[in-house]
Amino acid sequence: MLFLLKKSIGSLLMPLPLIILVSFAALLLLWFTRWQKTGKAILSLSWLILLLLSLQPVADKLLLPVEGKYVQRYEPDTAHSDTIKYDPVKYIVVLGGGFTYNPQWAPSANLISNSLPRVTEGIRLYHLNPGAKMIFTGGKGVNSISSAEVAAMVAQSMGIPVEDTIALKKPLDTEEEASAVEKVVGQQPFILVTSANHMARSVKFFEQRGMHPIAAPANQLAITTPLYPWEKYIPSSYYFSHTERAWYETLGLIWQAIKPTSTDIKGEKPEESQQKSS
Secondary structure: OOOHHHHHHHOOOHHHHHHHHHHHHHHHHHHOOOOOOHHHHHHHHHHHHHHHHHHHHHHHHHHHHHHHHOOOEEEEOOOOOOEEOOOOOOOOEEEEOOOOOOOOOOHHHEEEOOHHHHHHHHHHHHHHHHOOEEEEEOOOOOOOOOOHHHHHHHHHHHHHHHHHHEEEOOOOOOOHHHHHHHHOOOOOOOEEEEHHHHHHHHHHHHHOOOOOOEEEEEEOOOOOOOOOOHHHHOOOOHHHHHHHHHHHHHHHHHHHHOOOOOOOOOOOOOHHOOOOOO
8 A cells, every 4th residue: 555655655756647737736827716827827838847857968967967977887897998797696586667568569568668788788687697597576566476486587588598587576566676685695796687767776685784786887878979960959758758757756765764674575485586588
């Protein structure tokens, strides 16, 4: 119940719902009150904010601090000098994200938005860390199977052996994922794969448990390379989504700072969580 309440409130606090609600309030003022100037001012301001948050320079300026230092890719110690290097590890943890499950679709089509880049980066790192196990996390929500199981299916469809995938099916959020992963990994170092904008919050949850995650960011979004002028200065829903990610993670960091630590996930045994592809 707390999870659903948190997600519902969080969704309402996102930029687009807030702008729509403010615009609706302005329309009520225009149609049903004598506060015409106030209504016009609020409506004009809300649309101006919507315009600005849809522009690449503004959206990515907001997102860059959230992605922070977690934009550089992980490589093993033998790789190029301009990447982050660590010794090989035994576990690669890929955090869950958006998903659905339609068995008639191509496996990767079931991973929505941030999830597929996380899984593909995890697969890349698997090949650079021989003998590692891939751990996927995430509950099922309203779907018939979990995010972790869908991600494991995708990895297996791309050549990862079934015996090298572990699906932790019960966690519903990042804090619960850290608890579940700890039961498998313990205190040994492991690679943590999640979106660059989600990494700071994720690392903190794992380190709070005395664990030693090695950040391997995926799905970097804030663009610092050259773009055509029309890509920068024409409003785009794509760049508005960057604003949403920046706002979402900022709310998450605030909530992480003020909430008490939750209890551990119970009842999931690692040896029961391997998922065979169908």
